[in-house]
Amino acid sequence: MGIRSFAVVFFMVFHAVAAQYQPLGRTAYLTSSFGESRVTRYHAGIDFSTNKEEGWPVIAPSDGIVEYAARGAFGYGRHIKFKAKDEHVWLFAHLSQFNPKIDTLIRKEVLKKEKPSVSLSSLKVRFKKGDTLAYSGSTGIGDPHLHIERRTPDSKIALNPCKDMKCTDTIAPFIIDAMPFEDGFTVKIVDYSREPLENPMSVYSLDIYQNKKLIFGKKYDSLSFANKDMAKIKEDLIEAENDTSAGNWHFIKAKVKAESKVLVVAKDFVNNVSKKELVLQKDSLKRRTKDSVEAVLDTVPPRLGKIYLKPDFAGRLQCRIPVVDSLSGLDFDSVDFRDKESKWVIFDYHFNTKEFVIERRDFDFIEPLKVKLCDKSHNCTEKGVKCAASAL
Numbered sequence: 418m419g420i421r422s423f424a425v426v427f428f429m430v431f432h433a434v435a436a437q438y439q440p441l442g443r444t445a446y447l448t449s450s451f452g453e454s455r456v457t458r459y460h461a462g463i464d465f466s467t468n469k470e471e472g473w474p475v476i477a478p479s480d481g482i483v484e485y486a487a488r489g490a491f492g493y494g495r496h497i498k499f500k501a502k503d504e505h506v507w508l509f510a511h512l513s514q515f516n517p518k519i520d521t522l523i524r525k526e527v528l529k530k531e532k533p534s535v536s537l538s539s540l541k542v543r544f545k546k547g548d549t550l551a552y553s554g555s556t557g558i559g560d561p562h563l564h565i566e567r568r569t570p571d572s573k574i575a576l577n578p579c580k581d582m583k584c585t586d587t588i589a590p591f592i593i594d595a596m597p598f599e600d601g602f603t604v605k606i607v608d609y610s611r612e613p614l615e616n617p618m619s620v621y622s623l624d625i626y627q628n629k630k631l632i633f634g635k636k637y638d639s640l641s642f643a644n645k646d647m648a649k650i651k652e653d654l655i656e657a658e659n660d661t662s663a664g665n666w667h668f669i670k671a672k673v674k675a676e677s678k679v680l681v682v683a684k685d686f687v688n689n690v691s692k693k694e695l696v697l698q699k700d701s702l703k704r705r706t707k708d709s710v711e712a713v714l715d716t717v718p719p720r721l722g723k724i725y726l727k728p729d730f731a732g733r734l735q736c737r738i739p740v741v742d743s744l745s746g747l748d749f750d751s752v753d754f755r756d757k758e759s760k761w762v763i764f765d766y767h768f769n770t771k772e773f774v775i776e777r778r779d780f781d782f783i784e785p786l787k788v789k790l791c792d793k794s795h796n797c798t799e800k801g802v803k804c805a806a807s808a809l
């Protein structure tokens with residue numbers, strides 16, 4: 418091999434590696450795809466499995482700045498927005514911890530506002546490519562996972578993050594069924610990233626042919642955050658009645674004859690392809706009518722469960738205070754923990770385990786704490802609690 422061809426090969430290899438940004442610094446499987454249904458809107462990012470663990474480092478895709486950080490009990494939970502070198506914005510959510518540089522700023526804000534949910538914008542915390550921005554977790558919702566969004570510089574459009582990083586999906590989509598529907602037809606598809614088939618996802622692209630002619634094609638490359646665009650999911654995907662199996666019914670507005678054949682070609686976000694020919698024969702699908710949500714009367718105040726100590730992912734001891742309420746949600750603006758001088762004590766709420774978590778760096782665990790918490794129906798509990806009986 419001559420020096421020049423070696424240089425070319427080196428460049429190609431280097432380029433391929435450089436293009437494969439891995440936000441968690443290791444192989445991570447997709448558990449939710451870009452554009453997946455959230456019933457009233459699309460999923461504007463992707464979710465990576467962290468194998469039910471917390472504390473996986475989240476790595477900077479390039480040199481850049483963290484310009485926004487927030488701490489919250491619901492939704493994104495702890496999350497940051499990172500302005501990359503190319504001006505695009507990356508959002509990482511459900512974090513367990515921030516980088517210490519950001520953590521210090523957020524803790525100051527929590528103590529100043531005496532509120533568990535705070536946010537800081539116009540930050541200018543600089544990081545180099547490969548630095549640890551934060552640690553993955555489960556704040557806001559569900560089991561531990563990392564939610565990732567990539568947005569245009571103005572943050573108005575969400576882009577398919579798998580175009581700019583390594584997404585792992587080893588299974589091609591399953592094309593399940595097709596049938597006539599309203600003024601067109603509908604095709605049911607589901608994708609999974611690995612065995613066991615636990616997290617059903619949507620597909621990246623869908624092309625449909627009839628008599629070798631392309632009659633429909635779509636790709637999920639970008640999604641506008643505008644409400645009217647997000648609401649288009651209702652035209653795009655059909656919420657079917659009495660359908661409990663995994664997968665999405667994609668609606669295709671096209672003139673087709675009953676009993677005619679269509680060739681469906683579906684690709685996932687890493688280009689695994691499936692093709693299937695289907696006959697549009699039965700017409701049994703019904704749209705789901707709006708599920709009525711019954712108002713639940715909550716007259717019982719929340720109760721605190723048995724308090725225990727448990728180390729976090731880095732071995733730091735935490736005080737965990739389980740809470741039980743007849744409704745799953747709590748009114749977090751009216752929760753506070755105070756020390757004996759009535760000073761605010763920083764706490765976190767873990768949505769998946771329904772526990773308040775206090776860190777030892779914020780409180781010594783030995784002094785009693787005063788807690789006051791109210792649910793959304795304003796039933797309140799006030800109590801003195803203790804994390805540990807004796808010196809730790």
Ligand SMILES: [Zn+2]
Pocket residue numbers: 449460462463464563564565
């Ligand atoms: Zn997500």
